[in-house]
Amino acid sequence: MHNRAKQDPSLVSEAELADRRKKIARYCRLTSKALDLRRSHTNSEDALKVCTTVLEINPEFYTMWNYRREILLSFFQSRPDDKASLCSSELDFVERSLPKNPKSYNMWHHRVWIINHDTSDLDRELDLCSRMLNLDARNFHCWDYRRFIVKKSSKSLLDEMDFTTQKIEQNFSNYSAWHYRSSLLPILFEGESLQKKLDSEFEFVMQAFYTEPSDQSAWLYHRWLLARGASHIITPIVDPRNQNSDPGDLSASDSKRAKKTLLRELSVCAELLEEEPNCKWVILTTALLTSAAHQIGHISSEVLAEKLKAYFLQLKKLDPLRSMYYDDF
Amino acid sequence: MEGKQDYIFLKKRHISYLRRSLSILPSSTANYDTSRMTVLFFSLSGLDILHALDDVPEQEIQEIVEWIYSLQLTSEDGYPCGGFRGGHCVTNVAAEATPQDSYNIGHSNKIKQQTSNQYNDHQMSSVCQTNGILSKNSNTELDVRINEGDSSIPQKLLKMCNGNKKKINLSSDTNNAKGLSNTNTVYSKSDGKPPFSNLSSNQEDIHLQFSSVYASQSPLDTGHIAMTYTALASLLLLGDDLARVDKEAVLQHVASLQCPDGSFLSNAGGSENDLRFVYCAAVICHILADSSAINIDAAVTYITDCLGYAGALGQGALQESHGGSTYCGVAALHLLGALKKNAGNVSASKDNDATATNETDNATVTSNVAANDSSAAVAASSYDSEADTELHGLLSPRELDSLVRWLIMRQQDTCDTTPEAVNAREGGLQGRPNKPADTCYTFWVGAALKLLGCEHLLDLNSLLQFVLSTQDPVTGGLAKHSSSGADGLHTYLGLSGMAVLGLLPLQDAMPVDPALNMTCRAVKHLRDLNLRSRR
Numbered sequence: 098m099h100n101r102a103k104q105d106p107s108l109v110s111e112a113e114l115a116d117r118r119k120k121i122a123r124y125c126r127l128t129s130k131a132l133d134l135r136r137s138h139t140n141s142e143d144a145l146k147v148c149t150t151v152l153e154i155n156p157e158f159y160t161m162w163n164y165r166r167e168i169l170l171s172f173f174q175s176r177p178d179d180k181a182s183l184c185s186s187e188l189d190f191v192e193r194s195l196p197k198n199p200k201s202y203n204m205w206h207h208r209v210w211i212i213n214h215d216t217s218d219l220d221r222e223l224d225l226c227s228r229m230l231n232l233d234a235r236n237f238h239c240w241d242y243r244r245f246i247v248k249k250s251s252k253s254l255l256d257e258m259d260f261t262t263q264k265i266e267q268n269f270s271n272y273s274a275w276h277y278r279s280s281l282l283p284i285l286f287e288g289e290s291l292q293k294k295l296d297s298e299f300e301f302v303m304q305a306f307y308t309e310p311s312d313q314s315a316w317l318y319h320r321w322l323l324a325r326g327a328s329h330i331i332t333p334i335v336d337p338r339n340q341n342s343d344p345g346d347l348s349a350s351d352s353k354r355a356k357k358t359l360l361r362e363l364s365v366c367a368e369l370l371e372e373e374p375n376c377k378w379v380i381l382t383t384a385l386l387t388s389a390a391h392q393i394g395h396i397s398s399e400v401l402a403e404k405l406k407a408y409f410l411q412l413k414k415l416d417p418l419r420s421m422y423y424d425d426f
Numbered sequence: 427m428e429g430k431q432d433y434i435f436l437k438k439r440h441i442s443y444l445r446r447s448l449s450i451l452p453s454s455t456a457n458y459d460t461s462r463m464t465v466l467f468f469s470l471s472g473l474d475i476l477h478a479l480d481d482v483p484e485q486e487i488q489e490i491v492e493w494i495y496s497l498q499l500t501s502e503d504g505y506p507c508g509g510f511r512g513g514h515c516v517t518n519v520a521a522e523a524t525p526q527d528s529y530n531i532g533h534s535n536k537i538k539q540q541t542s543n544q545y546n547d548h549q550m551s552s553v554c555q556t557n558g559i560l561s562k563n564s565n566t567e568l569d570v571r572i573n574e575g576d577s578s579i580p581q582k583l584l585k586m587c588n589g590n591k592k593k594i595n596l597s598s599d600t601n602n603a604k605g606l607s608n609t610n611t612v613y614s615k616s617d618g619k620p621p622f623s624n625l626s627s628n629q630e631d632i633h634l635q636f637s638s639v640y641a642s643q644s645p646l647d648t649g650h651i652a653m654t655y656t657a658l659a660s661l662l663l664l665g666d667d668l669a670r671v672d673k674e675a676v677l678q679h680v681a682s683l684q685c686p687d688g689s690f691l692s693n694a695g696g697s698e699n700d701l702r703f704v705y706c707a708a709v710i711c712h713i714l715a716d717s718s719a720i721n722i723d724a725a726v727t728y729i730t731d732c733l734g735y736a737g738a739l740g741q742g743a744l745q746e747s748h749g750g751s752t753y754c755g756v757a758a759l760h761l762l763g764a765l766k767k768n769a770g771n772v773s774a775s776k777d778n779d780a781t782a783t784n785e786t787d788n789a790t791v792t793s794n795v796a797a798n799d800s801s802a803a804v805a806a807s808s809y810d811s812e813a814d815t816e817l818h819g820l821l822s823p824r825e826l827d828s829l830v831r832w833l834i835m836r837q838q839d840t841c842d843t844t845p846e847a848v849n850a851r852e853g854g855l856q857g858r859p860n861k862p863a864d865t866c867y868t869f870w871v872g873a874a875l876k877l878l879g880c881e882h883l884l885d886l887n888s889l890l891q892f893v894l895s896t897q898d899p900v901t902g903g904l905a906k907h908s909s910s911g912a913d914g915l916h917t918y919l920g921l922s923g924m925a926v927l928g929l930l931p932l933q934d935a936m937p938v939d940p941a942l943n944m945t946c947r948a949v950k951h952l953r954d955l956n957l958r959s960r961r
Contacts, residue, residue, distance in 0.1 A: 128515065135646060157457040158515070160646050163695035206698040235861065237746045244744060272859045273746050279735040280744045313835065313859050321735045418837045418853060418885040425883075 120154075127151050128158075135164050140171035149190060156198050162207055173214070184215035192225065199229060205238045209245060219250040234264065234271050244277075254285050262301075269305040272314040279321055292354060295326045299358070303365055306378070310369065316378040320385070323362065327355035327389070359389050377416045384408040433894030436902065437934050440917065441478045443902030444469045447914055448482075448490075460650075462513035463497065466490070467656035468918035470663045474945045475925050475935050479663065487664050494657050494664075499649050499679075500672040507682050507694060508675025509649020510657035648694045649679045655706040658713045662948045667955055668713075677719040680707050684721060688728030689742065700741040701732055705754035708761040709942060715958035717762070726764050729755045730820055736859075737828025749836060749857035752829070753870040757941045760877050764820045830880045836871050837884055838863040838892075850908045851895045853888025864906045865896045865916045868923025873940035876926050890929040893920050 127150055134144045148165040151158060169187065173180050191208050198204055212222065226243040229236060247257055258281050264274035286294045299322060305315035363386040370379050384405055391401040413420040447469045458465055470490075473479040497514070499505035654676060661668055683691045683703065690703035704725055711717040732739040732755055738747035739755040759765040821829070836859075841852045854863025855871045868889065875881040896905045896916070903912030904920035924930050925938040925945075936945040 155457050155459065158460055159650075159693065159697060160460065160515070160695065163646060166696065202698050209698075210696075235746075235858070237741070237748065241742070241745055270860050276734065276736070276746045317736045317859065416839065418839050418888060419834055419883065420885075421883045422831075422834055 124151070124154055127154075131161065131164065135167075140168045144168055153194060156194060156201050156203055159203055162203050166207075166210060181215055181217060184211050185218070187211045188221070195225075195229065196232070199233060199236055200238055202238070205242055208242065212246070212249060216249055219246055219252075222246045223250075223252075230264070234268065235273050237273065240273050240277060254281055257281055258285065265301075265305065269309045270312040270314050272317075275314045275318045279318060283325075292326070292351075295322060295358070298322055299326075299362065307369065310373045310376045310379055313378060316382060319362075319382065323359070323385075323389075326358045356393050356395075359386060359393065360395065362386055363390055374411075375415055377412055380408050380412055380415070384412075433891055433897070435894060435930060435934055436897050436899060437476055439897070439899065439902030440904070440921065441473065441476050441481075441902070443898075443912065443917060444472045444476070444478070445482070448486075459515050460512045461653065463494070463510060463653040463656045463660070464512070465914050466494075467660045467663075468914040470660050471944055471948075472918045472921050474663050474948060475921050475938060477933075477936060491661065491664050491666055494660055495670055497653070497657065498670075498672065499647070499675065501675045502672070505649075506675060507649070507679045508672050509651065509654040509679035511647070512650050512653040646695055649676075650693045651680065651683055651690060651703050651706040651710070652692060654679065655709050658710060659942075659944055659948075662713070662952050663944060665951060668957065671714075673714055673716070676710065676714065677716060680710055681719040683707070684724070686724075687731075688721065688724030688726070690725075701729065701739065701751045701754040701758070702741070704729060705758045708758040712761045712942070713952060713957070720762075722762050722764075726759065726762060726820060729759055729764075733821075733825065733829075737825070737832040746858065747832060749833075749855070749867045749870040749874075752833065753874045756829070756874045756877050759820065760941045765877065826878065830875065830878055830883070833871050833875050833878075834880070834883045835859070836867065837889065851888065851892040853885055853890075854892035854907070855884075855889065862907060863892060865893055865904050865923075866906065866919035868893050869919040869926065869943070870923075872923045872927045873943070876940040881927055884927070886927060886929055889927070890924065893924055893929070896920065 127147055131144070131147045131151055134141075134147065145165065145168050148161050148168065151161050152165070155161075169183060172183055176183075188208065188211055191204055191211075195201075195204055208222075212219075223243070223246055226239055226246065229239045230243075233239075246252075247254070258278065261274045261278040261281070264271050265278070282294065282298070283291070299319075302315050302319045302322065306312070306319065309315070363383070366379060366383040366386055369376075370383050373379050387396065387401060387404050387408075390396050391398065396404075409423045412423045416423070447465065470479065473482065494510070497511040499508045499511070501508065658668070658671065658676075661671070679694075680690075682694060684707070685691065685699050687699075688704075689699040689701070690707050691697045691699045692703050692706075707720055707725070708717075711720055728743075729739070731743040732741070732745070732751065734740050734745070734747040736747050738749075738752040740746050740748055741751045745751075756765065819826075836855045836857070838854050838856055839852055841850045852863075854865070855867035856863050857867050857870070872881060872884070872889075875884065893904065895908045896910075896912075897903075898905060898912040901912055903914075903917040905912045906916050910916075921935065922938050922943060925935040926940045928937070936947060938945055939949045942949055
């Protein structure tokens with residue numbers, strides 16, 4: 098249903114209509130054959146073939162997938178030596194159909210099921226993911242499948258981090274890659290090593306937003322980094338009523354580092370603002386950081402008020418769709 | 427408005443489109459054979475919003491009601507785990523060699539017998555058409571049946587199909603038929619087991635248990651959680667009193683689909699598990715006024731685990747934030763009484779003056795907001811009653827703030843500039859950053875904001891113009907964007923989104939409850955049924 102180009106029905110020929118009717122008849126025939134087979138508890142090659150044909154026509158027929166899995170399970174039991182080759186041909190089948198149905202929940206789910214039975218060739222799966230992501234870098238089914246394979250294969254998460262770097266360098270607006278990166282970071286690094294890593298992350302994301310300042314992916318990631326690196330300062334700005342983040346809990350060195358990070362980022366953004374005075378994301382982030390600077394006593398309330406007023410007026414002009422939101426500040 | 431003309435809302439066209447989709451659909455939608463119930467819901471609810479459901483003849487309404495009930499699995503028929511199917515594709519073994527034959531078998535004969543005395547030929551053909559039975563001179567587009575006719579026949583077929591069926595009992599075997607994969611929780615967190623589950627959270631065990639069920643025969647003929655939800659919703663829209671719903675069986679069906687991580691599967695035969703089905707479960711339990719079937723703590727944990735770094739929700743933990751899943755999560759939290767209204771930072775404003783400062787000479791938008799104040803209040807009261815005084819908000823104010831910010835950033839300030847996108851407009855809502863605007867997110871994103879009390883932060887006027895630019899002036903209906911063809915899903919969600927946000931005058935569109943995705947009128951009908959007091 099999604100995304101079909103407009104079609105003029107009068108352009109459909111008689112021949113095409115006849116062809117369609119034949120297809121429908123065939124589909125109905127095959128479906129009832131499959132159900133008959135299933136009712137007679139038949140788990141044969143023939144039954145598998147019928148399922149295949151039905152699913153090639155209609156991959157959304159989830160009942161057929163379930164029947165298919167039943168047949169496969171019975172084969173795994175009766176012909177255990179064939180299990181690996183059966184799984185491999187299942188993967189072939191899904192792979193053939195995936196390009197036409199890249200967002201089919203059923204397809205990806207079936208693949209997961211097969212891998213849960215046979216994990217012998219996980220590199221093939223990673224390769225599939227890379228190819229599918231080259232076709233559509235935002236296919237979240239594929240990203241999620243990749244996470245599943247990575248877990249199965251105990252692949253190094255640092256390698257995955259590199260994979261996201263690669264994807265981001267190919268295209269800075271690859272939001273999905275940034276997203277994946279954000280989930281890997283806290284798992285790979287903790288405490289002291291996280292803080293160190295954050296510095297290089299800031300470097301990395303800065304390259305992205307300097308290259309494409311109007312792309313939101315990098316800015317969203319940047320904001321998240323700020324929250325991780327200096328949460329006790331950022332949080333109260335975003336939510337003045339949240340009294341939970343108490344700077345008193347932080348060690349002196351952490352607090353110092355957070356301040357340093359903030360001020361550094363503020364100067365980075367302020368610099369960019371001079372080059373890109375009409376980029377809403379730069380202004381928004383600079384506004385946030387200016388408030389943070391006030392929070393740590395770096396600028397006075399008067400300067401803050403003046404700057405914020407200018408920023409938000411500018412934002413309302415540049416981003417009129419969200420002027421209501423800016424009004425609230 | 428930069429010299430662009432404002433679009434007109436083509437109400438009558440959409441009504442025709444929706445009425446047609448009640449009986450016939452083009453062959454391009456054949457993949458929806460297993461989800462007919464959802465297609466039906468889109469049509470009925472869409473018509474209701476446009477004040478056109480009352481124009482459907484009573485006879486047809488009754489036939490549709492019968493069709494819906496014919497898809498129910500009841501304990502009386504040997505299904506203690508009940509629910510509704512999406513269509514008769516599995517049970518309808520009468521499909522024969524040719525489409526003509528399949529249409530004529532049984533159904534039409536019986537109906538013809540019943541009706542031949544009452545109707546003349548012309549009426550007969552329209553009755554047959556309603557029932558999806560084609561006359562020989564049928565239009566070439568009538569390729570997929572939506573309404574499969576006489577209700578007694580599917581029952582008979584059911585019994586035929588299930589002659590060999592062993593009675594499904596609630597032993598651990600059946601309950602183990604779920605939770606196949608935890609693709610969503612790669613780095614598994616919770617081990618919380620819902621009360622109805624005997625599943626181990628260890629994936630190896632899950633497979634062994636499921637395999638043993640398959641060795642005997644796993645259920646193929648089962649309810650599907652999304653079909654159950656849309657069946658109940660459709661019945662409400664049609665004014666049914668739900669008296670024939672096997673409530674216990676439905677609740678058992680829902681309970682049996684919950685996974686250890688709190689999410690839900692779609693059907694007992696096996697499927698993926700994610701937020702979509704959590705929402706379905708929440709709505710079903712809300713409609714039946716009984717949430718004992720859900721392990722709420724586990725469900726809520728799953729939902730909050732879906733929160734991403736940018737503030738919104740993905741389909742599962744660690745997944746990319748997405749407008750559809752964000753809606754499912756927010757609405758489910760709301761229905762489960764766990765969403766805190768954001769009354770702080772961002773004013774939950776019914777402030778019409780603010781809207782009036784938008785440079786627009788389209789006075790109808792402001793008056794819509796004003797007019798919809800009272801209807802919004804009605805809408806508010808219809809879902810407030812559940813969430814009420816004990817709002818133990820699970821999302822912190824900061825999380826809510828990030829969520830709202832993410833949602834409003836979905837409004838596009840750039841146009842689709844491809845040559846096919848004739849007269850495309852800016853102001854539409856996208857599902858994720860850097861994706862093109864798409865009509866259906868008018869509902870997903872719009873209703874989520876409405877539930878958070880922040881829908882006024884959108885530029886409602888340009889949103890309206892975007893949605894209207896996706897109308898198909900010939901066939902009626904709405905499309906994903908102005909260069910695509912119209913379809914049921916986008917038509918319905920575009921209409922519903924506009925109705926939730928009060929973008930259309932009341933005489934054109936009834937107000938819609940953002941959590942239940944049906945008109946406030948249907949919700950009132952539900953309240954009047956007072957199901958909580960029924961056994």
